[in-house]
Amino acid sequence: xxxxxxxxxxxxxxxLLSRRGPDGELPELPSRGEVIVPLGLWQAHRGDFLARSGxxxxxxxxHEDPAAIASDLxxxxxxxxxxxxxxxxxxxxxxxxxxxxxxxKGELRAIGExxxxxxxxxxxxxxxAFALREDQDPDEALAAFDEFSEAYQTSFVxxxxxxxxxxxxxxP
Amino acid sequence: xxxxxxxxxxxxxxxxxxxxxxxxxxxAGKLSEEEFRALRLRNGLYVQxxxxxxxxxxxxGLLSSTQLRKFAHIARTYDRGYGHFSTRQNLQLxxxxxxxxxxxxxxxxxxQMHAIQTSGNCVRxxxxxxxxxxxxxxxxxxxxxxxxxxxxxxxxxxxxxxxRKFKIAVxxxxxxxxxxxxxxxxxxxxxxxxxxxxxxxLVGGGLGRTPVIGHVMQEFLPWQHLLTYLDxxxxxxxxxxxxxxxxxxRIKILVKDLGPGKFREEVEAEWVHLKDGPATLVSxxxxxxxxxxxRPEYAACPATDAVHDAALEADRxxxxxxxxxxHPHKQPGYAAVTLSLKKTGVPPGDVTAEQMDRIAGLADRFxxxxxxxxxxxxxxxxxxxxxxxxxxxxxxxALDLATPNVGLLTNIIxxxxxxxxxxxxxxxxxxxxxxxxxxxxxDYLHDIGELDLNISGCINACGHHHVGHIGILGVDxxxxxxxxxxxxxxxxxxxxxxxxxIGRIIGPSFARAEVPDxxxxxxxxxxxxxxxxxxxxxxxVHRIGIEPFKERVYGNTDQRSSHRRRQLAAV
Numbered sequence: 001x002x003x004x005x006x007x008x009x010x011x012x013x014x015x016l017l018s019r020r021g022p023d024g025e026l027p028e029l030p031s032r033g034e035v036i037v038p039l040g041l042w043q044a045h046r047g048d049f050l051a052r053s054g055x056x057x058x059x060x061x062x063h064e065d066p067a068a069i070a071s072d073l074x075x076x077x078x079x080x081x082x083x084x085x086x087x088x089x090x091x092x093x094x095x096x097x098x099x100x101x102x103x104x105k106g107e108l109r110a111i112g113e114x115x116x117x118x119x120x121x122x123x124x125x126x127x128x129a130f131a132l133r134e135d136q137d138p139d140e141a142l143a144a145f146d147e148f149s150e151a152y153q154t155s156f157v158x159x160x161x162x163x164x165x166x167x168x169x170x171x172p
Numbered sequence: 173x174x175x176x177x178x179x180x181x182x183x184x185x186x187x188x189x190x191x192x193x194x195x196x197x198x199x200a201g202k203l204s205e206e207e208f209r210a211l212r213l214r215n216g217l218y219v220q221x222x223x224x225x226x227x228x229x230x231x232x233g234l235l236s237s238t239q240l241r242k243f244a245h246i247a248r249t250y251d252r253g254y255g256h257f258s259t260r261q262n263l264q265l266x267x268x269x270x271x272x273x274x275x276x277x278x279x280x281x282x283x284q285m286h287a288i289q290t291s292g293n294c295v296r297x298x299x300x301x302x303x304x305x306x307x308x309x310x311x312x313x314x315x316x317x318x319x320x321x322x323x324x325x326x327x328x329x330x331x332x333x334x335x336r337k338f339k340i341a342v343x344x345x346x347x348x349x350x351x352x353x354x355x356x357x358x359x360x361x362x363x364x365x366x367x368x369x370x371x372x373x374l375v376g377g378g379l380g381r382t383p384v385i386g387h388v389m390q391e392f393l394p395w396q397h398l399l400t401y402l403d404x405x406x407x408x409x410x411x412x413x414x415x416x417x418x419x420x421x422r423i424k425i426l427v428k429d430l431g432p433g434k435f436r437e438e439v440e441a442e443w444v445h446l447k448d449g450p451a452t453l454v455s456x457x458x459x460x461x462x463x464x465x466x467r468p469e470y471a472a473c474p475a476t477d478a479v480h481d482a483a484l485e486a487d488r489x490x491x492x493x494x495x496x497x498x499h500p501h502k503q504p505g506y507a508a509v510t511l512s513l514k515k516t517g518v519p520p521g522d523v524t525a526e527q528m529d530r531i532a533g534l535a536d537r538f539x540x541x542x543x544x545x546x547x548x549x550x551x552x553x554x555x556x557x558x559x560x561x562x563x564x565x566x567x568x569x570a571l572d573l574a575t576p577n578v579g580l581l582t583n584i585i586x587x588x589x590x591x592x593x594x595x596x597x598x599x600x601x602x603x604x605x606x607x608x609x610x611x612x613x614x615d616y617l618h619d620i621g622e623l624d625l626n627i628s629g630c631i632n633a634c635g636h637h638h639v640g641h642i643g644i645l646g647v648d649x650x651x652x653x654x655x656x657x658x659x660x661x662x663x664x665x666x667x668x669x670x671x672x673x674i675g676r677i678i679g680p681s682f683a684r685a686e687v688p689d690x691x692x693x694x695x696x697x698x699x700x701x702x703x704x705x706x707x708x709x710x711x712x713v714h715r716i717g718i719e720p721f722k723e724r725v726y727g728n729t730d731q732r733s734s735h736r737r738r739q740l741a742a743v
Contacts, residue, residue: 086207086210086333087293087333088333089331089333090410092330092410093330093407093410093411094411115207117194117203117207117211118333120329121327121329121332121333122329125329137202140197147186147189147190148183148186149182149183149186150179150182150183151329152323152324152327152328153328153329153451154449154451155330160450162179162323163323166177166179166460167456167457
């Protein structure tokens with residue numbers, strides 16, 4: 001099983017990820033709890049899911065719009081965002097939108113091609129859980145979060161940009 | 173020069189450590205080719221035809237003599253003793269060893285330099301007018317705004333894996349010397365009626381396979397909102413830009429597909445949420461950045477200098493150089509000087525380590541220890557006293573840096589081409605050289621007047637051929653090199669006349685040996701048809717269209733079809 005990093009610790013993962021089929025078809029409705037279902041399944045069976053007891057997760061693919069679950073975020077326990085390729089950067093915007101625009105407070109998990117060298121950017125955008133691709137060395141990956149001690153921009157983890165924090169000026 | 177504070181320095185140092193680790197993991201087989209590729213590119217490292225190529229950032233083209241000496245040292249120690257200044261105002265080394273690149277980056281960090289985001293699908297080095305801060309038509313000092321954008325774009329967590337590369341240009345003067353219309357985002361400083369600074373924002377311009385002039389998204393964006401607006405544009409692009417086809421992934425294609433109006437709406441809808449947020453700029457921050465730039469301490473001197481004027485009278489070679497390579501300055505008694513990297517026989521933009529050291533010396537003695545790289549691949553000493561111009565000229569001449577051709581036909585913009593680049597379809601440097609040899613008569617060149625001639629070795633257009641008054645593109649036909657010629661391109665409104673425009677192809681392409689003849693015929697046509705010598709080549713093309721030029725080159729219809737037959741027979 002792939003390694004999960006949660007809040008910068010390697011933890012056991014109890015969630016089952018329910019993937020689409022090879023041709024994109026939706027999976028069966030899961031019988032047990034703690035399942036992360038594709039957005040399409042959630043949309044098709046929203047009522048059933050809400051009536052069910054137990055924890056529920058929904059995952060978005062990189063082309064899907066986080067606004068689709070915005071009004072249900074207080075009823076979803078976990079949101080995952082898929083990185084179909086590590087170079088597909090849409091997930092970073094999706095994370096910021098979920099956190100900053102839709103005020104999502106629960107676990108936000110990166111899934112798919114989640115590699116060591118992208119973890120810091122993901123964390124800055126609001127991901128707090130990372131299902132590493134299987135070949136990744138988890139201990140090596142943990143070091144990625146501290147590679148940079150500062151960031152210039154506003155982000156989810158640091159909403160105040162650096163320049164507002166380093167005023168007043170230090171002159172050269 | 174912008175002087176780093178502790179945090180700026182720390183981030184660059186941390187980047188070196190990060191890349192050292194990535195290189196180590198790659199060499200140990202823990203990172204795949206593809207995964208390492210994305211990481212090395214954003215540190216400027218390409219794997220090229222002969223060896224890796226390292227592109228070092230020169231943020232907005234401004235560098236100090238200390239930094240240039242460091243380049244010279246690096247070129248000697250890690251490379252073959254020379255470097256190449258590119259049209260992105262960066263410096264490229266053509267022969268570094270991959271294993272040594274972390275060392276090179278560490279050396280660069282000691283002089284506040286790096287190779288961050290000089291390639292890869294991220295926001296690249298922001299470019300600007302090489303006369304920023306000294307131009308008489310200045311509206312704002314664009315360096316300050318470029319530095320603000322540099323910080324905003326450096327390691328932007330959300331926009332580091334964009335669909336494709338992203339280039340921003342800032343122009344702070346009345347004339348557009350930064351080619352803002354052909355960038356992903358072009359920012360043109362303007363002042364409103366009350367004197368407040370804002371930016372005209374163009375989005376979706378670009379060269380390459382699909383050359384487009386950018387669309388105006390904002391006529392006047394108040395400066396406070398610059399970064400939130402950039403965030404909004406980039407977010408729309410990051411989410412909706414195409415990722416399925418590398419040739420359709422630039423923002424210009426998204427703007428075209430949505431239509432500029434719809435694209436603007438999308439950006440506005442995003443911006444509503446970001447505007448007036450924490451990333452809104454405040455005047456203290458602008459002042460803080462301004463305060464970290466060192467400024468030349470100009471001496472009070474008269475606007476004219478009798479000795480200088482006498483030298484101009486007496487020395488024709490000096491006055492020829494002065495006419496083309498010396499530019500007006502906002503400070504009385506000072507001038508900006510172009511050191512030409514376009515000597516015939518030397519690839520445009522190439523400088524040896526020896527020259528770099530000597531140029532650093534010139535910068536120290538004549539221009540407050542600073543210099544700039546222009547996107548036309550020359551070096552600029554921006555703050556030279558008029559009374560020093562003659563001495564500077566003599567020294568520059570001794571270093572082969574005084575070719576008096578700035579703005580003229582032989583000041584060719586040229587990519588490295590098939591001699592060096594693995595993407596190229598054709599060589600470009602020998603074509604530049606052949607043209608320079610054909611047009612070696614200075615009086616004739618001056619008579620032809622201002623003319624931008626740009627050469628690219630492939631459709632990626634690193635040589636900006638689309639915006640050359642004459643543009644030459646190397647194409648591959650069944651494994652042979654051919655050259656397509658276009659006329660009427662223009663990089664921007666540098667003087668009153670046509671604005672930015674994309675050149676039009678005059679017809680079937682030519683073999684390399686034919687190119688100088690073709691250029692000569694285009695020039696003859698121009699000289700016959702111009703109203704006066706104040707009317708430039710590009711002005712004439714815009715006035716009379718390309719047909720007369722076509723006819724001069726290919727002849728009438730019969731002659732054209734025989735040219736075609738000859739060409740087909742050759743293939």
